[in-house]
Amino acid sequence: MKLSLPITAPGIYPGVPMDIYHSQNLCDGPSISSSGLRKLWSRAPAHFYSQWDGNPEAEPQPESEALILGRAAHHLLLGEEDFSTLFIARPLLAPDGRPWNGNNKSCIEWLKEQKAAGRTVLRAEQLEAIRGMARSLVRHPLVQSGILTGQIEQTVVARDPTTNIWLKIRPDAIPNDSGDFADLKTTEDVSDDALQRTIGDYGYQQQGALVGDVWRAVTKQQMTSFSLIFVEKKPPHCVRVISLKDDDLERGRMQNIVALKRFATCLANGEWPGPGRADAEYLGLTPWAQKKIDFDLDLAKKMGEL
DSSP states (O other): OOOOSSBOSOEEESOOOHHHHTSTTSBSSOEEOHHHHHHHHHSOHHHHHHHOTTOTTOOOOOOOHHHHHHHHHHHHHTTOTTHHHHEEEOOSBOTTSSBOOTTOHHHHHHHHHHHHTTOEEEOHHHHHHHHHHHHHHHHSHHHHTTTTOSEETOEEEEEOTTTOOEEEEOOSEEOSSSSEEEEEEEESOOSHHHHHHHHHHHTHHHHHHHHHHHHHHHHSOOOOEEEEEEEESSTTOOEEEEEOOHHHHHHHHHHHHHHHHHHHHHHHHTOOOOSSOSSOOOOOOOHHHHHHHHHHHHHHHHTTOO
16 A cells, blocks of 8 residues: 555555654554564553653663664565665774774764764674574575565554554565465574573564454455564574464464553553552562472471571
8 A cells, every 4th residue: 555644544555664663653543563562561551651652751762782683684684675775884994094993083973974864883793693694594495485575574554443553563574475474583592492482581472463463454364374583693593483383372362452451541541550559569489489498498407407
């Protein structure tokens, strides 16, 4: 569909700038993405609101090096044409011809110019890491067979029928001839234990569930599968493709329902509470800590220390 802001109708929209996608200027009413729903599930509404674009007093969040690397990797690895306009390599020499130095006035001015132009500066080692990830990805059989082939990072929006809030997704690639969605993730470790923790910690089951729900609402088609393509950020840049199970996606869908209701309630009453209650609360030790202390106390008794 042709982009005209704000969006007033459900659909698939190309060419939406990332800053607009994340803002409340995208649609003609409040909107929320997977990252917002995941934060509302895992943290208190106050934590979400402190960084939400709809909060006029939101605290600006500096982009971490990990986020910069991940964003640059997405643009380059997924073949987006605007990589060279959004990113630039930091030169080895300062504009005045001397070796690069962050305290050099010409370097400081050059960095200001790039920021004003909307470009993110990448160091040589960051670019090398992206190239290493790209080499590993293109060797994986599923990538070769086209798992990331499709319409790149289109914005898809639909209204939630219960709350009337706009739901928005931005899949890495919308499949051309199937309902098999895939999302590229950079990570530190692709071992079984590490990936299970990563999926749980980042709530990727919620992301997959939202993709399926919004896709169905807009196209009337079912998402067949949702896979995560993990690539290590450091050599040897191992790659693994993990398809989420249907029961985990259903858990994610239920989490999204709860998170969305929290969002709607906070919007309606204008209150974004932190964790806990107004009165004092009891909070006990974890079962693991209790077991360890009890074991040590039992041992102390046997040793005559208690």
